[in-house]
Amino acid sequence: MKWRNIVKTAFFAVLFSLLALSAQAKTFVYCSEGSPEGFTPSFYTSGTSFDASSRQIFDKLVLFERGTTKTMPGLATSWEVSNGGTVYTFHLRKGVKFHTTKFFTPTREFNADDVIFSFDRQRDPGHPYHKVSGGAYEYFNSMGMPELIKSIVKKDDYTVVFNLHRPEAPFIANLAMDFASIHSAEYADKMMKAGTPEQFDQQPIGTGPFAFVSYQKDAFIRFMAFDHYWRGRAKIDKLVFSITPDASVRYAKLKAGECHLMPYPNPADLAQMRADKDINLMEKEGLNVGYLAFNTLKVEAFKNVKVRRALSMAINKQNIIDAVFQGAGKIAKNPIPPTIWSYNEAVEDYPYDPARAKALLAEAGYPNGFETNVWAMPVSRPYNPNARRMAEIIQEDWSNVGVKAKIVTFEWGEYLKRSKAGEHESVLLGWTGDNGDPDNFLAVLLSCDGVGSANRAMWCYKPFEDLIQKAKTTADPAERTRLYEEAQMIFKEQAPWVTIAHSVVYEPMSTKVKNYKIDPFGGHIFYGVDLED
């Protein structure tokens, strides 16, 4: 009887201490905006999918310093660039462990095989995993990786060499992007042998700060802090994504204490959030630009730089910031956002001056104006929350200088396709940066190669083109900065776009959340975040 009592007491003592421990576990609840498309980052291009995968579960060879666009060593401790910028030799970090979960126990640490697997899967159509889960590697392809990478060679277990076809200065920044997440080759082999290769993409294994636990579509994603994370264990124990698509409901959950942080608040709620003493509203300029591109190839009037300058002066951008962004935006003067290195502060924007605009139009041979169209996107994007309203303001401003613009819109897919083909006269669009490199804006959106694809102004201007192409192959950051600064000056002079706005990203969170940093790429990263008791 006595023994039975002792055992009973011991049992309850253990149980209570376990309960006490679990009560102390720090659970961070993030009210995310939607379900991820999946957990293999290289398949997708949406931030929602990256938040749930690459930003918590995986690491890359190179990482972005939290809260900045600066790169730092990740799974590679260092690298050398040789042979005129075409050979990158990466030295890999030793002692990095993959997650141990209910569905996989790794038998080895991270090594060169994992790097080779992660890239070969995307670039080699003959790779056994290339077609698994219907893989379409959109980001890898759209960043031009298949044309850039000649070969990837394993020199030894901890050295990998990337041979490129041509020098590419932004290559290191590209390797910090989500598609470059490093997967476990051992896990892939195991799943292939078991005949369940799709499981590799549904139950992810990485080396990142949080290990995947479970996911229910449209409901939740659960993660657990990884005890053996190479940068040290996360300060929170459990991370839950509570999927809540409606912004008003996310706000209600934040107020009710059901989540600690929410993304994408309604602009109309911002004032109330600021006034709430239990909510900390952080803000940062987004890595994006919203613009109006003139079709300089098709429209006679827009071939004339004076007309482009005049119409830039005719638009009251402050009015757009107030009416369309409801204050959650900043006037853009350059084609790259201020958070990107080489942003040229010295560039002067065209002032809002309808009288001068009218005079300039007359000088250009259009004293009575002309007729044109403005294409307005049918969807809301961070760089343009309401394109229709923006187009109406532009229409009104232009009519004041005699230019009559008709607003045109199409379904989003059609809009992209037709504007790519240059069917528009002027078009509203924008861009969100991928890797924090100026090349990612200037070359993608304004290079001669981009005409017929992302260059909606259909603008090919040799002095500008020479500068950005030279910068692409220059390794010295100071020289690249100088080249890009000059390119921005030329851009402003030539005015192929009216640069309209950079949005401001707001992140409302409970005051209990400590050490959160807004990611300039628009991601949500919870490593390094703590919760106050």
Add this chain to the structure above:
Amino acid sequence: MIQFIIRRFFYVFPAFIGVTLLTFSLIHLIPGDPVELRAGERGIDAVRHAKLKAEMGLDKPLTVQYIKYIRGVVKGDLGKSFVTKRPILEEFLALFPATLELSVCAMTFAILFGLPAGIIAGVKRGSPIDHTVMGVSLTGYSMPIFWWGLLLILFFSVKLGWTPVSGRLSALFWIDTDTGFMLIDTLRSDEPGAFKSALSHLILPSIVLGTIPLAVIARMTRSSMLEVLQEDYVRTAKAKGLSPMRVILVHALRNALIPVITVIGLQTGVLLAGAILTETIFAWPGVGKWIVESINRRDYPAIQGGILIIATLIIFVNLAVDLVYGIINPRIRHTR
């Protein structure tokens, strides 16, 4: 009865063909290219665009695509999602328990309140109770769901803190969701308080989703009761000296229920189709929201498969309602 059921099954086939044909035609009539949409502002080159279209099977003529789709359906293969690359049936079955659980609770709420309200209003015709019931049900029927849901959340969840704002279970409970029915899963789990949490999460969405069916049931019950109460057999029952309660519940209500059951059947079908707005407001992981998202993403297999399964369910619910008529009212026989 068996003959009736067999005949109804034969009617189901043309309905299926109609549904598949209509869905297929409509989604291909909506402008928008799934490949271009996925590429977004980044764009995609012509060669890759063609390759991806071929992988999705969209390079073939529409008739070939339709025949291929129907062949798959016959074999029980509804295809794979363009977005998640997972089988449609698997995606649907993962979400359907949430929709079913919410629909059952909403309908239970609507019947429990709507039926008695309608009976009382019918019996006390012209009284203040009648006017109140009719007024409230008209308001309920006309209520914009989104506004109603947010109003309840702000009052009960944010201001009073009585109910959770959204979701199916508190984020603090990490239980296995084997069946997908949260009430069952939480009961099976060892976590104390999980069942209570699941139940409390059901309250507001059930009220919001059940509001319109409640209003419809109350109004239908009232008008049906008014009609039946005029009948000779009710007068006879009263003349025989039966208690008013017995007259109403046994003699009048049973006959008055026929149109009410029709309405309940139709409303259940609507609820099963997924309450898009309620699911969005309460972050309820059901099929309605999934289909709307699929339309926005031009995920053709998900739209086709989702609508086909839902149409099938509605057909079967209506069949079940027809069969229930006979049980409620023996005068109705499905002999021919």
